[in-house]
Amino acid sequence: MHDALSDLRRTRRARRLGDVEWFDLAYRVYIAAIFGGSAVIVLSDQVGDAEATPSQITSVFGDGPAVLGLIAVLAAALGLRSGSDGGPLSIEAADVRHLLLAPIERRSVLTRPFVQRLRSAAFTASIVGGIGGVLAAQRLPGSPAAWIASGAAAGALVGLVFVAVASITHALRVSRPLATAVAAALVVWQSLAIFGDVTGPGDRFGQLALWGYDQRPGDLVAVGATLALIVIAWCLVGRLRVEPLARRGDLVSQLRFAVTMQDLRTVVLLRRQLRNERPRRTPWLGLRPAGGSARGAIWRRSWRGVARTPAGRLGRMAGLAGASGLAAVAVVRGTTPAFVAMGVLLFLLGLEAVEPLSQEIDQPGLTDGLPIARGSLHVHLLVASAGLLVPFAALGAAVVALIEPDAAAAAFALALPVVLLGMAGAVVSTVRDAPNPVAAESPFVPPEMAGFGNAMRVLVPVAVSTLAALPAWAAREEPGSATVVRSIVGIALVVTAIGWWVTRRDRWRTAWQRFVAGAKP
């Protein structure tokens, strides 16, 4: 029977290789190398504009292991959560139906996907770690090659830890509450290591990331611990459960298609399904039925949606807000490229917050049946989303104030405008994905333009959110209350403009189409 499995895999691999357009693949690699390499070089140059001072270098090597160790601990925490939700493996629905239900050892079926998952996680994380090494080499003593190697190695270990912990958690059937509790305990422990004299569980991993300058043999304990986790996970791989694998098998194929189509909303929805994340059955706050105006009905609808935000999503939003605060601190301290990270984090935070709007966009049939202009409806749905962001804005500001007490006042003054502009990018993304009810016909678009349009569809909203990070950069260049006021005014103008665009876009489209129709002979 195992011969059949081997034969099948050989046949499918040969067919896949036969179907590959090698020229197209080479072209993609070439494009990715050019753009990726250019991005790293540009970022490196940006970092080089502020070399670390001796006191900063001392701080990096003193606090760095605990701070960088937090990344490894977060990977383990995410692995615990993923494993309790049925991750990290995803296999084809056909493999679930035909292989996992066949009378062969499940271990022989699942070992290969497990190894592939380890490999892809290690590779991706090592790339990220390597880029981190490039950036570190610009500001810290040590050779670039050593920094890149240590960054890549530490990154790979983090990726491996995630997959191994998730697999063990899954195989041992750890419940979600227990996994969350253990994950929280690990994060708290490592946080104590950052702010106190405690040795954290991730310190050795963090120390390994600093091998670009400071090598200590004892740090190889991190490698040993990772290998031990992998061996345990490998021993348990046959105990992975069919039920979550079946659920994930269906979802992951849809997710891959959505990613190919750059359909961000579908990606978000499918990832929530993968995590088994559903709106709360019982809302955090109940709103009684009421009469009143249409606008009041829209506000209540959006608050009802917000009131059913699941705890997991709130936790994720808190994490994004805290990470945005850390990125802001990095920008203020001289790491300019961190403003891109801050923009992306604020964009993701906004995407989580605009759920009432996204729900409306998901149901165009319901929206079109309402006797109210679509743009006006969409804007009013954002009131509750803005309200939801208030505590997260405060959290981000608190993180900044904790690390940079001198910037506390500016952080709290700017926090809400900044997260609102971050949300504005998410609004642009969500609204642009909505079907166009005023389109008379689909104009032919050449493939080159379609590709460009798709790329812009993703990049423009993120760019809008990234504008929200500029106040941090401005505060570094010109500290003072005047900069804060100018930033708030600037953000208000951008947010108002986007709100106006959402309200008016259908009208503008209709006018444009009439103009185009009138120009036809």
Add this chain to the structure above:
Amino acid sequence: MSAAAPPAIATAGLTKDYGGTLAVGPLDLVVAPGQRVSLIGHNGSGKTTLIRLLTGMLEPSAGEAVVAGHPAGSIDARAALAHLADQPVFYDDLSLREHLEYIARLHGRSEWQPRADELLDAVGLTGRADELPSTFSRGLRQKAAVCLAFVRPFDVMVVDEPFVGLDRAGRESLLELFRLAHGGGAALVIATHELATVAESQRIVALRDGAVVFDGQPGEADLDQLVDIAPAPEAESE
């Protein structure tokens, strides 16, 4: 089947709930070897959940299910039980014939070709055996799934809404395959709304909200009171 053979299916307190929503159970059900059972019930009554519990694709929240004397989902149970699902699933990159070879060999049937040819002929797919079933229409996909379910040896077959999308000839072929399998000693549990299938069964089990509300012979039940039994749909135009 010998008298000492274990039940084809036996469940004890079998329960499945989804975060407080009870889908099935607690269910105590025994299906004898070679018995042909129709599983009926309205939408959401728990038929598909029960079938997926028997295949091992779902894990019970409580209780247990045993297939041919082996715990559901174990290797021996998987060897004994064939599953014909309502939503066929195929590999995108394998032809129907390659699927048949693969499934048959995985279940230990090395001489698979005569049986495969016989099945392809029965459902009218001989001419399309080298095409990709993932590109087939709904009805042809269902016929291909029928071939995959019957190409392997089994003692028990669980079937979920098998006639969806099938034309009249396809339904007749499938009913004939059921008769042959039953005649060969296999137990069949068929979840269906088709009156013709229910009438041919030896036993009817009706579910409502995950619990058994009727368990007896076809002549003993007022089927209309138990569920909405749909008449056979019109033949699908391919």
